[in-house]
Amino acid sequence: MRASASIDLMSESFFANPFPTFARLRTQAPVYFFEPFQCFILTRGADIEAITKNPCFSSRRAREMLGSLGVLRDDAASKEMLETWSRLVFFQDPPRHTLVRQLVMKGFTPAALERFRPRLASLVERALEKGRRQGEMDVVADFAEPIAINAIAELFALPEADRPQFMHWSKDLLKPTSSAVRTDEVRDSVRRTSHDMVVYLRDLVEKRRAALGDELISQFIAGEEGNPQLAGEAVFQTFQMIGAGFVTSTNQLTNTVLALLKHPEQLRALRADPGLTRGAIEESLRHEPAILSINRLCVEDTEVGGTRIPKGRFVHAMTAAANRDPEVFPDPDRFDITRTPNRHVTFGVGAHYCPGATLVRFEVEEALRALLTLPRWELADKPYNYQGSNFQDRGPSALHVRFPRN
Numbered sequence: 001m002r003a004s005a006s007i008d009l010m011s012e013s014f015f016a017n018p019f020p021t022f023a024r025l026r027t028q029a030p031v032y033f034f035e036p037f038q039c040f041i042l043t044r045g046a047d048i049e050a051i052t053k054n055p056c057f058s059s060r061r062a063r064e065m066l067g068s069l070g071v072l073r074d075d076a077a078s079k080e081m082l083e084t085w086s087r088l089v090f091f092q093d094p095p096r097h098t099l100v101r102q103l104v105m106k107g108f109t110p111a112a113l114e115r116f117r118p119r120l121a122s123l124v125e126r127a128l129e130k131g132r133r134q135g136e137m138d139v140v141a142d143f144a145e146p147i148a149i150n151a152i153a154e155l156f157a158l159p160e161a162d163r164p165q166f167m168h169w170s171k172d173l174l175k176p177t178s179s180a181v182r183t184d185e186v187r188d189s190v191r192r193t194s195h196d197m198v199v200y201l202r203d204l205v206e207k208r209r210a211a212l213g214d215e216l217i218s219q220f221i222a223g224e225e226g227n228p229q230l231a232g233e234a235v236f237q238t239f240q241m242i243g244a245g246f247v248t249s250t251n252q253l254t255n256t257v258l259a260l261l262k263h264p265e266q267l268r269a270l271r272a273d274p275g276l277t278r279g280a281i282e283e284s285l286r287h288e289p290a291i292l293s294i295n296r297l298c299v300e301d302t303e304v305g306g307t308r309i310p311k312g313r314f315v316h317a318m319t320a321a322a323n324r325d326p327e328v329f330p331d332p333d334r335f336d337i338t339r340t341p342n343r344h345v346t347f348g349v350g351a352h353y354c355p356g357a358t359l360v361r362f363e364v365e366e367a368l369r370a371l372l373t374l375p376r377w378e379l380a381d382k383p384y385n386y387q388g389s390n391f392q393d394r395g396p397s398a399l400h401v402r403f404p405r406n
């Protein structure tokens, strides 16, 4: 399909409902060259899996990605930012990826997170206080954001007073990826944020090194000390986890609540049988994922689904589109909390599979458990929008919900 002008992948209305566009691409141009970003867009499940296995597609793409977003200048701040981002696990290929990934996975095992669950439940309860008291809340600002920031902050034992700063930094780091806010001001501020966050974390890591505890920064330091090849990684991978773990969780918590509100019969089924909670979480992850895509840089001419991809091009593999591929999911647009099997690719495929997947699932599970103690949920008469959403992070910027008592 060559009618690129008619394919919209950038507007707020696209992010509000990207699925008709994905369906059109999947049937008419499953490997589509998107002129405005000079990149390929994939929408078929099989092709998305294929690029994660094809070594012609690389995750070592920090320079090219920051460059394509216009973030890099010819100055010291840009050099420092590139040095930081090039170290993140997200931007590695094997064998370096395998090594750094072992460090990152420390503390993110299901057993470790199960021990964290009671703490998580109490964070959720605290976040619901306003909703319980006032019978209404903004699911984003009052509920999802406090859960997401405090969960990650507790795991890394970030000082309570600095958590608003981390929330601000995490949002800031993602702004240049949104087509709505690609201004010089935003690009300058992301370089500053990257610098400030690294300076803060270097200091924190040194303090922890002097008195190791059992939180994740200390565990990263211990892993680093056992292996000279990992020297310095505690700072970078803490930066990575905090940067990756806040907006994503916020959006998934909000998207799940909204999906259930939009499908009242499914919400009723869940109330009637809380045993369906895990199914509701997986279906929300499939149907309304917080992340629309994964991306790779093509480092050698290759081919996907019969289309030639030249070296140097980015490929955005739309995981959210693969989740609606009728070849894989019968009646894919139907939101069905009893769907089995439900092998969505929201957390990616293969070596880079999201290390935060269990944490997110637990957060949503505890959130639903608490929210379902409120007998009724209703969307308040306030509009919501998808301003600020992008391929990496999709969710409403506010969502006002009422909890009538009868």
Ligand code: HEM
Binding pocket: 059, 089, 090, 091, 092, 101, 104, 152, 240, 241, 242, 244, 245, 246, 248, 249, 252, 289, 290, 291, 293, 294, 295, 319, 345, 346, 347, 348, 349, 351, 352, 353, 354, 355, 356, 357, 359, 360
């Ligand atoms: C619903 C929420 C989330 C979604 C949908 C999501 C999705 C993803 C996806 C698709 C990838 C693979 C990227 C690729 O293949 O290039 C990924 C990687 C990653 N995610 Fe998540 N994520 C979520 C939450 C989190 C959280 C809460 C954390 C941290 C606590 C986190 C940390 C990471 C990290 C560090 C990577 C890089 C792993 C690697 O490159 O090996 N994510 N995530």
